[in-house]
Amino acid sequence: MQQRVASALATLAPVTDELGALFASAGEELALVGGPVRDAMLGRLHDDLDFATSARPDTTERLLKGWGDTTWGMGREFGTIGARKGEYHVEVTTYRSEAYDASSRKPTVDFGDTLTGDLGRRDFTVNAMAVTLPGNTVEDPFGGVVDLAHGLLRTPGTPEDSFSDDPLRMMRAARFAAQLGFSVAPEVVEAMRAMAGRIEIVSAERVRDELVKLVRAPYPRRGLTLLVETGLADHVLPELPALALEHDEHHRHKDVYQHTLTVLEQAIALEDRLPGGGPDFVSRFAALMHDVGKPRTRKFQDDGTVTFHHHDVVGAKMTRKRMKALRFSNDEIAAVTKLVELHLRFHGYGSGEWTDSAVRRYVRDAGDQLDRLHVLTRADCTTRNKRKADRLRRTYDDIESRIERLAEEEELASVRPDLDGNQIMTLLGLKPGRDVGAAYHHLLELRMDHGPMSEEDATAALLAWWEERKRADGA
Incomplete structure (x- = not known):
């Protein structure tokens, strides 16, 4: 040294x-x-x-x-x-x-x-x-x-005095464990456990900044585990310890808490797929929050299985609420919640039955988070069944290759109707308003369903839709 x-x-x-x-x-x-x-x-x-x-x-x-x-x-x-x-x-x-x-x-x-x-x-x-x-x-x-x-974290004086002077130091203990891969001295852990509630006097912004540094660190699982075990997570990220659902001999489901930490680590391992590489906070935090809706949506079935229907939608709402409380930017909130809401979408793909229309909608809905959605979806496979894992990987390889092919053919990243707003208003004799928006949406749906259309075909489709709409309104 x-x-x-x-x-x-x-x-x-x-x-x-x-x-x-x-x-x-x-x-x-x-x-x-x-x-x-x-x-x-x-x-x-x-x-x-x-x-x-x-x-x-x-x-x-x-x-x-x-x-x-x-x-x-x-x-x-x-x-x-x-x-x-x-x-x-x-x-x-x-x-x-x-x-x-x-x-x-x-x-x-x-x-x-x-x-x-x-x-x-x-x-x-x-x-x-x-x-x-x-x-x-x-x-x-x-x-x-x-x-x-x-490789040990100790306080210069007593941990109780240190954490009383600045409660954020408890968060910093978890962050340094994640950054350095160090262990935390037993007396420090005990003080964190006893004084966890004192973190409430620290501003949300300071807590957020420590959490971001922890999540972006090389060993975030160490820090997050410490937050949960000491009870600090109950105050700063209560959705995480809530994932540790109790198990019993009659109901079968995987350990959601441990699954989540594994998904986070697998997402980190896939960060080289992202344009900027890593560490990528949005991708990692989405992995951490993707299943937070499960506790609220858990239902027990007669056959012993457990369902979590709509946990993606519920989880996105919970994620938005937590990130707002921690004073994250609107852009960060929008990115993470979109990934949480979309993380199950791939599982409707089956063995590759999606139409080109469905693939276009997948890309459109993901928007600028498509690369991160690829990472999250792949990371979300934690099954120990090798055949199942290989099948899921091959299926996702297929959807990515189809996205790439359609992107080359149709510029998927910027899918728009084949007629713009000015053309719509000219053809229909309209001024800006709801009717123009409805026409634009109709043409966009046609574009999603059928791919690019010529201007002639798009014009005919628009006029036919407009005539039908007028007849319906007259009726």
Whole structure:
């Protein structure tokens, strides 16, 4: 680890050496802290660097203005001044301590005077290490190096004090377990379990941001399992623990909770099919939420089986409600809920009986989420029956090849009627209104059913529909 730190600091020297000398010349202390130090010990490099200093914000801002390409002070109330120089993004924060009172959603901030005091307020020992500058001396007052070597998350002080100061740290424990693949110390898990309800005082936006980082991490199953086992998920994502439906000897259905986590992992394994690759939050969160409608739609049958009719529609509504509560953007909500609502559509395909019309509608309904729907649908197969799994894979291969063929022939991604709105109004002598919309919809349905039509055929079909509509209205 010492060699890794030395190598990382050599790479960062243009920034760390300059800043260390700059603050020292002003009579102030400066140290590289937190994630960059931890990741340096893991052999990872950062261009986002966090520093702690004895300097107050006004002094920090003055020093950074003379050094950086740009500076900003949006975090001033928390003691943080930011700067950018070249490719490096730097945040320098005054030594501080912070805590929540019993009802506040925002921490109160008091500036401190020592590096050790500042490190002691941090979330976990692996994030409570520093490298003082200049001189590049490692400071590790809480045993973070040993915990890092053992892959263990512990708090610098008691976990109860840490989580009382900032309840979001419980979410961060799950997130770091997912990001680093680390275990969480038993006393930390027990404190999370005992204090889970305190997460309610943290803003939805902060909870959402931690959840996104967890889901996008390399090992999200670790973090999600920890949220469920400690009861935190009951407060931040209650739909997930609700999937752990009780089983009995008379009713047969797969473990929906474990199935969901497996679908998530299989979706991650398929992310190379997506245009942007991964990690892809929308695809992963849709996998996590795709079956949340099952508990509300479960029905027991006389033959011992269990049904979950319409759980796709119910699940989409539940997903929308949860994502709104967590303050996700409208675009993210629309994308995830569309995938949840459509995740069963493929199973109506049977062994390949869909008409071209049905394939067109599948593509139209999926819209810009088609690639993600392919991933989710394939990931949703968790059967241990190899013959069944192979059959489902071959069937989906077939529908994808048909989509590709029709896309080449008909530009499926932008399916529109063969006449536009202006042509419709001219042919029927109409002004903009409901009749034009109805005509447009009729031609779109024809396009879906029969594929592209010539302008002559589309015109004849429109006029015939219009005459029939007028006769019906007259009747």
